[in-house]
Amino acid sequence: MPPPAVRPVARRGVAGEAADRIRDAILAGELAAGTALKEVELASVLGVSRGSVREGLVVLESEGLVVSEWHRGTWVRELTPDDVDELYTLRTALDVLAMRTAAAKGSGFGPIDEVVRAMEHARTDTERVALDMEFHDAVYAATGHRRLQEAWRAIRCQVHLFLLARVADDPTYQELVVPEHAGLAAVLRAGDPGAAGCAAEEHLRGSSVKLVEKR
Amino acid sequence: MPPPAVRPVARRGVAGEAADRIRDAILAGELAAGTALKEVELASVLGVSRGSVREGLVVLESEGLVVSEWHRGTWVRELTPDDVDELYTLRTALDVLAMRTAAAKGSGFGPIDEVVRAMEHARTDTERVALDMEFHDAVYAATGHRRLQEAWRAIRCQVHLFLLARVADDPTYQELVVPEHAGLAAVLRAGDPGAAGCAAEEHLRGSSVKLVEKR
DNA sequence: ATTTGGAGCAATGTCAACATTCGGACATGC
DNA sequence: GCATGTCCGAATGTTGACATTGCTCCAAAT
Numbered sequence: 001m002p003p004p005a006v007r008p009v010a011r012r013g014v015a016g017e018a019a020d021r022i023r024d025a026i027l028a029g030e031l032a033a034g035t036a037l038k039e040v041e042l043a044s045v046l047g048v049s050r051g052s053v054r055e056g057l058v059v060l061e062s063e064g065l066v067v068s069e070w071h072r073g074t075w076v077r078e079l080t081p082d083d084v085d086e087l088y089t090l091r092t093a094l095d096v097l098a099m100r101t102a103a104a105k106g107s108g109f110g111p112i113d114e115v116v117r118a119m120e121h122a123r124t125d126t127e128r129v130a131l132d133m134e135f136h137d138a139v140y141a142a143t144g145h146r147r148l149q150e151a152w153r154a155i156r157c158q159v160h161l162f163l164l165a166r167v168a169d170d171p172t173y174q175e176l177v178v179p180e181h182a183g184l185a186a187v188l189r190a191g192d193p194g195a196a197g198c199a200a201e202e203h204l205r206g207s208s209v210k211l212v213e214k215r
Numbered sequence: 216m217p218p219p220a221v222r223p224v225a226r227r228g229v230a231g232e233a234a235d236r237i238r239d240a241i242l243a244g245e246l247a248a249g250t251a252l253k254e255v256e257l258a259s260v261l262g263v264s265r266g267s268v269r270e271g272l273v274v275l276e277s278e279g280l281v282v283s284e285w286h287r288g289t290w291v292r293e294l295t296p297d298d299v300d301e302l303y304t305l306r307t308a309l310d311v312l313a314m315r316t317a318a319a320k321g322s323g324f325g326p327i328d329e330v331v332r333a334m335e336h337a338r339t340d341t342e343r344v345a346l347d348m349e350f351h352d353a354v355y356a357a358t359g360h361r362r363l364q365e366a367w368r369a370i371r372c373q374v375h376l377f378l379l380a381r382v383a384d385d386p387t388y389q390e391l392v393v394p395e396h397a398g399l400a401a402v403l404r405a406g407d408p409g410a411a412g413c414a415a416e417e418h419l420r421g422s423s424v425k426l427v428e429k430r
Numbered sequence: 431a432t433t434t435g436g437a438g439c440a441a442t443g444t445c446a447a448c449a450t451t452c453g454g455a456c457a458t459g460c
Numbered sequence: 461g462c463a464t465g466t467c468c469g470a471a472t473g474t475t476g477a478c479a480t481t482g483c484t485c486c487a488a489a490t
Contacts (some may be wrong), residue, residue: 012285013473039442049475051266054442058270062277064362070227071442071481086362093312098302147279147301151366228443254472264445269472286451286472 003165014048015055021046022056026065027160033078037066064158070087079162087158088204094151096202101143103188103196108142112185119178125170128177129163135181139188180206229263230270236261237271241280241291242375248293252281267322279373294377303419308352309366310415316358318403323357334393340385343392344378350375350396354403396423404430 022042026033037057043050049080057074060066068074079087102108115135133156140149167173180203187199237257239247252272258265272289275281284288294302317323330350339344346370355364382388395418402414 015473038440050442051474051476054475055270055273058273071440072483086360086441089312089316089360090362090366093308097308101304145301145304147305147370151305151369154369155362183392230443253470255470266444266446267470270443287453288471 013191014052017056018046018048018052018059019056019059020146021184022060023063023065023157026060027157027164027166031076033075033076037074037076039074062154064155065161077161079158083158084162087155087162091155091159092201092204094148094155095139096197098136098140098143098145098148098152099184099188099196099200100193101145101148102139103191104193105142105144106191108144109188112138112142112188114138116178116182116185120140122177125167125174126164128174129167132163132177132181133160135184139184142188152179160183176199176206229267231274232271233261233263234271235259238275238278238280241275241314242372242379244379246291248291250291252289252291268355277369279370290325292373293368294373294380298373299377301376303371304394306370306374307325307416307419308322309363309370310354310419311412313355313358313360313363313367314399314403314411314415315408316360316363317354317362318406319408320357320359321406324400324403327357327403329353329398331393331400332399334396337392340382340389341379343389344375344382347392347396348375350399354399357403391400391421 022031023038031037039050039053039057046053057066057068061068061074064072065077067077100215113136115131115138119128119131119135122131127153136152137156140152143149184203187196190196237246237252248251254265254268254272257268261268272281272283276283278291280292281289282292292298327350329344330353334343334346334350337346352371355367358364371387375417399418402411405411
């Protein structure tokens with residue numbers, strides 16, 4: 001059966017909103033890696049109390065976008081080469097499971113195709129990277145596997161950040177985004193879990209070779 | 216080089232302590248699934264403020280031990296059969312990566328063997344399950360892969376809870392814990408990542424067949 | 431010269447009071 | 461009888477003030 005026509009409203013508090021604003025600022029490059037995030041300052045800028053900022057920072061920490069130490073503070077995370085290795089190995093394991101599960105399920109591919117179509121019309125690398133992320137979001141959503149989506153959420157923003165930094169003005173990426181992801185979507189529709197898993201591995205091995213090792 | 220002789224002290228606040236107490240109570244069965252966790256009540260019992268309890272509950276939610284809805288409250292999570300499926304599929308993906316990575320690394324196996332030795336002397340199922348968890352903790356620790364450990368942390372307590380419920384007084388488990396884990400430790404030392412990954416899959420397939428499907 | 435101890439400041443950790451939201455009970459209208 | 465509207469108690473969401481901790485600078489001792 002199709003999902004219900006009206007979805008439950010998103011009931012969120014000030015803390016979630018604060019997390020969104022800070023996350024956007026980081027992904028937009030306005031808060032560079034290593035920047036200290038002082039609670040009083042953020043509270044003042046965002047116009048909310050320090051308690052809400054604290055709560056929002058906890059969320060961002062769970063997404064790996066910031067790191068914090070007891071009684072010392074919170075900073076925008078800096079990604080070392082080791083971090084990138086960790087991200088790609090873990091992400092591969094998750095993506096393989098996601099592609100296999102989605103292919104086995106065999107439905108809910110509509111949003112995935114929509115993202116691919118939007119990709120074809122993207123003009124900037126920033127847009128392309130954002131849609132790249134949304135493509136994989138859609139794959140994870142198609143699995144219906146909540147804990148898998150949660151595990152992806154925990155590294156998603158870090159992957160996003162890394163892609164933004166590495167992909168900047170790389171013509172190879174611009175050429176390959178659409179065909180690569182269109183290929184993944186096609187394998188999904190074919191409905192062969194094994195093939196879908198292999199496609200995920202190759203997709204990531206490709207990005208790894210072309211992006212990581214060129215640094 | 217070996218890890219430094221003196222480790223940095225664990226500097227934690229009241230919130231972390233509160234999370235520990237509540238987690239222990241849930242894993243000890245004192246707080247049944249579905250129980251409402253009222254902030255004022257917990258704050259009173261624990262002797263801390265509501266703010267700290269709130270912060271602790273966020274941690275427990277990130278571990279999947281409790282669920283909370285906006286302006287409604289927080290409850291001890293109830294695990295449905297679908298939840299168990301999710302836990303086992305995701306855990307398999309993580310364990311395979313962990314065993315492969317640890318085998319490839321080829322060091323840091325000391326703590327793993329220690330857990331196996333402790334397992335041989337365990338008297339109750341509760342102890343055995345706790346050591347089962349610690350065994351896998353040790354494997355994840357041996358990988359040195361922080362994000363993989365973090366992903367495991369996010370489902371660890373749920374797996375613990377499930378095992379406690381299903382394993383209770385099951386003679387099969389009691390017989391198999393030690394040989395199964397000793398086998399995993401041996402494969403690790405062999406140093407073949409591929410074999411280690413397969414061993415992880417079989418280890419979990421075994422538990423799945425023997426524990427999940429008997430319900 | 432190096433190190434040790436303390437004072438001051440800045441930032442985070444904790445708390446208790448106020449504001450908001452929710453769910454249910456009851457009354458009202460059709 | 462069913463749906464809608466309103467009130468109330470209870471719980472969570474939010475806030476600002478107070479307590480605690482860590483860093484830095486500087487002086488004094490070895």
